[in-house]
Every structure is written in C-alpha cells, then in structure tokens.
Amino acid sequence: MIELRKVTKKFGIKEAISSLSFTINEGEIVGFVGPNGAGKTTTMRLITGLIKPSEGSVRLFDQDPITSRLSILPRLGYLPENNPLPLDMKVQEYLEYISSVKKEMSLDKIVRELNIDDVYEKRMEQLSRGYRQRVGLAAALCGKPDILLLDEPTSGLDPIEQDVIKDLIQKLAKKRSVIFSTHILSEIEDVATRVLIINRGTLLFDGPKPKGKGSVELLFKKLIKKS
Amino acid sequence: MKALYKKEIMQLLNSPVGFTVPIVFAIFLGYLFTKDVFVIGSASMRSFFSVAPWLLFILIPALSMRSISEEKKTNTIEVLLTLPLSESQIVFAKCASIFSIILITLGLTLSIPLVFGLLAKLYLPEILVGYVGLLLLSLSYLSFSLFVSSKINNQIAAFAVSVIVLFLVTTLSSDFLSSILPKSAQDILLFASPILHLENFSKGIIDMRSAIYFIIFTLVFYLLTVKELSKRI
Numbered sequence: 177m178i179e180l181r182k183v184t185k186k187f188g189i190k191e192a193i194s195s196l197s198f199t200i201n202e203g204e205i206v207g208f209v210g211p212n213g214a215g216k217t218t219t220m221r222l223i224t225g226l227i228k229p230s231e232g233s234v235r236l237f238d239q240d241p242i243t244s245r246l247s248i249l250p251r252l253g254y255l256p257e258n259n260p261l262p263l264d265m266k267v268q269e270y271l272e273y274i275s276s277v278k279k280e281m282s283l284d285k286i287v288r289e290l291n292i293d294d295v296y297e298k299r300m301e302q303l304s305r306g307y308r309q310r311v312g313l314a315a316a317l318c319g320k321p322d323i324l325l326l327d328e329p330t331s332g333l334d335p336i337e338q339d340v341i342k343d344l345i346q347k348l349a350k351k352r353s354v355i356f357s358t359h360i361l362s363e364i365e366d367v368a369t370r371v372l373i374i375n376r377g378t379l380l381f382d383g384p385k386p387k388g389k390g391s392v393e394l395l396f397k398k399l400i401k402k403s
Numbered sequence: 404m405k406a407l408y409k410k411e412i413m414q415l416l417n418s419p420v421g422f423t424v425p426i427v428f429a430i431f432l433g434y435l436f437t438k439d440v441f442v443i444g445s446a447s448m449r450s451f452f453s454v455a456p457w458l459l460f461i462l463i464p465a466l467s468m469r470s471i472s473e474e475k476k477t478n479t480i481e482v483l484l485t486l487p488l489s490e491s492q493i494v495f496a497k498c499a500s501i502f503s504i505i506l507i508t509l510g511l512t513l514s515i516p517l518v519f520g521l522l523a524k525l526y527l528p529e530i531l532v533g534y535v536g537l538l539l540l541s542l543s544y545l546s547f548s549l550f551v552s553s554k555i556n557n558q559i560a561a562f563a564v565s566v567i568v569l570f571l572v573t574t575l576s577s578d579f580l581s582s583i584l585p586k587s588a589q590d591i592l593l594f595a596s597p598i599l600h601l602e603n604f605s606k607g608i609i610d611m612r613s614a615i616y617f618i619i620f621t622l623v624f625y626l627l628t629v630k631e632l633s634k635r636i
Binding site for chain 1: 406407409410412413417418477478479480481484485486489541542587635636
C-alpha cells in the first residue's frame with residue numbers, strides 16, 4: 177500500500193530524512209514514533225505528496241503521490257499536525273464541505289461514530305481541543321479512505337481526551353490501515369501493531385510491537401541513546 | 404469544486420471584508436460619480452467607468468488577500484491540497500467565489516444608471532458594454548491579486564503588494580508618465596495599461612484587441628497561481 181524506498185529529504189543543506197525505507201501493508205496499525213524534530217511530519221508530508229523527496233521514491237498503491245494525486249487522494253485520509261481547521265466555520269458547514277468534495281454519503285454515521293453531534297452546530301473556534309481533534313478525524317474519515325494518516329493526533333490533549341482518541345483510532349483501524357505519529361510512547365503500546373522508531377531522519381527500528389508493559393519505552397530509550 | 408466554491412462564498416460573506424467592502428465601494432463610487440455629473444451636465448456614464456478602476460484596485464485585493472495566503476498561514480492548505488481536487492479546480496473555485504462578490508458589488512452600482520436614467524435619456528448599449536469592460540478588468544485584477552495571495556503568507560502584505568502593483572499598472576497611461584517618458588516607452592506603457600483598454604468599452608465600443616488583452620492578462624496570472632499551488636518543494 178505504502179512504499180518508501182531510500183527516501184532522503186533535504187531542506188537547503190539540512191537533511192530532514194535520510195535514506196528512509198519501509199513498506200506498510202493493508203490492515204496494519206503503525207505507530208511512528210520519535211522525538212520532536214525526528215522527521216515524523218516530513219515523512220507524513222512525503223507520503224501525502226505535499227512535498228517531494230530529494231532522493232528515492234514514495235509509492236502509494238503503486239503510484240506516485242504527486243503525479244497521480246487525483247487517483248490516490250480519494251483513498252487517503254489525512255489529519256495534519258496541529259489539526260488546522262477554519263475557525264470561522266461551523267462544524268456542520270465544514271464537514272458537509274469535506275464530505276461533498278470526498279463524495280461521502282454517510283456523514284451522519286461518521287458524526288455519530290465520533291460523538292460530535294453535540295457540537296455539530298457550533299463554530300470551530302468554540303470547540304475544545306479534543307472536539308477539534310474529533311472534527312479533524314471526521315474530515316479525514318470522509319470518503320472511506322483505505323489509508324488513514326494521523327500526524328500526532330493526541331498532541332496537546334488531556335489524558336482523558338487522549339484515551340478517547342486512542343479508542344477511536346483502534347475502532348477506525350478495523351476497516352483500514354492506520355499510520356499515526358506520536359512522541360507519546362504509551363500510545364504505541366495501547367494502539368499499534370507495528371512500530372517504526374525514527375530519530376534525526378534515520379529509521380532506527382521497524383518491527384512488530386514488542387510485548388510487555390513498558391517494552392516500547394525501553395526499546396525507544398535504548399535506540400535513541402545509541403543513535 | 405462546487406462544494407469548495409460554496410465554502411469560499413460562505414467564508415467571504417461571513418467575514419467583515421466580504422460584506423462591508425462591496426457596500427462601501429458602491430456608495431463611494433456612486434458619490435464620486437454624482438458629485439460631478441451635474442457640473443458636467445452631460446447624460447453619460449463615462450465618468451463612472453473612468454472612476455471605477457481607481458476603486459477596483461483596492462476592492463479586489465481586499466476581497467482576495469486572504470484567499471490563499473491565509474490557507475498557507477494557518478496550514479489549512481495541507482487539508483485543501485490533500486482533497487481530491489486538482490490545483491486548477493481549487494484556483495477556479497476561489498476565483499469564481501470572489502468574482503461572484505464582485506458581480507454583486509457591480510450589481511449594486513446598477514442603481515446609479517437606473518436613477519440617472521429617470522433624469523436623463525441614457526444610451527443603454529453604451530452602459531452595458533461599459534459594464535462588460537469593468538468585468539473584464541475585474542477578472543484581470545482578480546487573477547493578479549490571487550497570484551499575489553498565493554505567493555505571500557501574510558494577508559495584509561498580500562493586500563499591500565497587490566494594491567501597489569495595481570496602482571502602478573493603473574497609472575501607466577497617466578498624463579504624468581506621458582510627460583516624462585520618451586515616446587517609444589510611452590507607446591509600450593500605453594499598450595500595457597488596462598485603463599486604456601477599458602476606455603473603448605466605456606465609450607460603448609467592443610474592442611476585440613482589448614478583450615483579448617484582458618483575457619490573456621487573466622489567464623497568465625491564473626496559470627501562475629495554479630503553478631504556485633502545484634509547486635512541491
């Protein structure tokens with residue numbers, strides 16, 4: 177489904193991603209973990225085709241996400257970092273707009289699934305961070321995407337809201353592949369089936385989630401120390 | 404694309420700029436026209452069509468300044484560019500929504516010939532062609548302002564740059580420039596001046612060369628905006 181082959185991304189002289197390779201298959205819940213500035217968001221943007229690699233190739237469904245964007249994007253749901261939303265719009269207006277563009281026929285079901293009925297008539301600026309995150313998730317879910325890319329979906333949320341979003345991710349992953357980036361290690365333990373650990377643009381670990389409580393944190397700390 | 408157009412229109416009409424600027428434009432234009440018309444004593448709308456461009460180069464950047472720059476600043480551009488819409492569809496929807504507000508604004512000014520027509524006999528085709536000229540000029544200014552909005556992340560800076568450039572373009576045919584420049588430079592500047600191309604329309608003459616000038620002007624900046632959105636670093 178997603179294939180990155182020796183991808184390097186440079187911004188000027190700074191190398192944000194260095195020879196990154198991995199493949200993500202159908203039905204996987206991949207936790208993409210790394211400290212701040214590790215290259216998680218850059219990788220997400222490369223997958224969505226928002227930026228192009230300096231070297232190497234990115235393929236989604238065997239196609240280039242930039243040159244074939246119109247055939248790929250209907251199959252992709254994306255929640256960007258910090259969940260940018262038009263604050264001057266009502267939740268209903270925004271979701272109806274997104275669902276109309278993505279040709280989603282069952283918006284009501286998504287709204288119910290994500291429990292945003294209560295705030296449906298409210299303006300985005302009136303919502304708590306947790307609700308904004310749910311709206312962003314609902315927008316990403318419109319069009320029944322095969323791949324869901326979530327860039328730090330629980331960032332800035334309180335522990336209760338974090339649990340709500342984690343439960344939602346698990347629920348959503350039943351029907352599609354989910355890749356979510358985070359720097360909160362407990363999220364990986366709770367949600368992911370596979371872990372990618374990245375630091376300074378280099379992939380340090382790619383494999384199934386280690387078993388046992390605290391094992392992801394242990395592995396992460398060990399690898400970061402080494403790198 | 405229809406959904407994006409609808410969303411853009413809704414955002415424009417919900418913003419203070421979207422509904423106040425057109426009303427202020429129509430009132431101000433009406434005032435500038437009527438204050439002189441009885442002094443001149445001529446039953447013609449020509450002075451209206453010669454004053455309008457001097458307000459359009461402020462109105463249009465005001466309407467289009469946030470269109471793309473704000474999307475870039477707030478990062479909603481990432482959501483927009485990951486929707487299954489081509490860059491050309493995005494620019495077209497944004498252009499169409501702002502142009503709809505311009506149509507409403509110019510529609511408001513129709514009250515001027517309607518009232519004026521009660522007092523004096525007006526030549527209707529001349530007025531209609533004049534309005535066609537204003538619409539073509541508006542399209543040109545709009546595509547330019549949208550391009551500036553796509554290049555600059557700050558809406559106030561985008562507004563300032565658009566106004567300054569469009570002001571300079573509008574003054575290309577001014578008497579001041581004609582008096583200080585050599586003849587060859589004058590000819591080039593005069594050809595590039597949108598005001599000069601509008602002049603024939605305001606006389607009621609459909610000049611195909613001028614229409615083509617406005618269409619090319621619009622297309623060039625429209626395509627540059629599409630190119631800017633398609634750019635991947």
